Amino acid sequence: MSHALHTAQINILNAQVHMPALARLAVTFAVAVVKWDTRRKTRRTLKTLEPDQLRDIGLDRSSAQAEASKPFWQD
Template identity: 40%
Template structure:
């Protein structure tokens, strides 16, 4: 059985581990895949920005390059 840690409170002080249902596991997996896909798309778009657009959003070429080169699973 899979378990998930629930964080309660603003500072995450109280953690509770509860068993996950099959539906919860599937939802967590799908949400993770969607986050990875969105992250990959955003990094691809970021890599295609020219210097003027990078300046408009306030990042340097080096910052863009570092972010765009991360794998999709890395936040």
């Protein structure tokens, strides 16, 4: 998603309490989709990193594979 919202923007939208119920539901759904898409992309990228790149971010190969194997909806 090239037009994904930044975390700060998502938090602002999510914090809106004076929204009609349907709008609130739509925002909640949109936030979930953005989070899922971010996880999917991050986990796909983890599969392609070289050992030195994994060390740079503080992960070993087994930790990266464990994270990459999770489905996008799982935290």
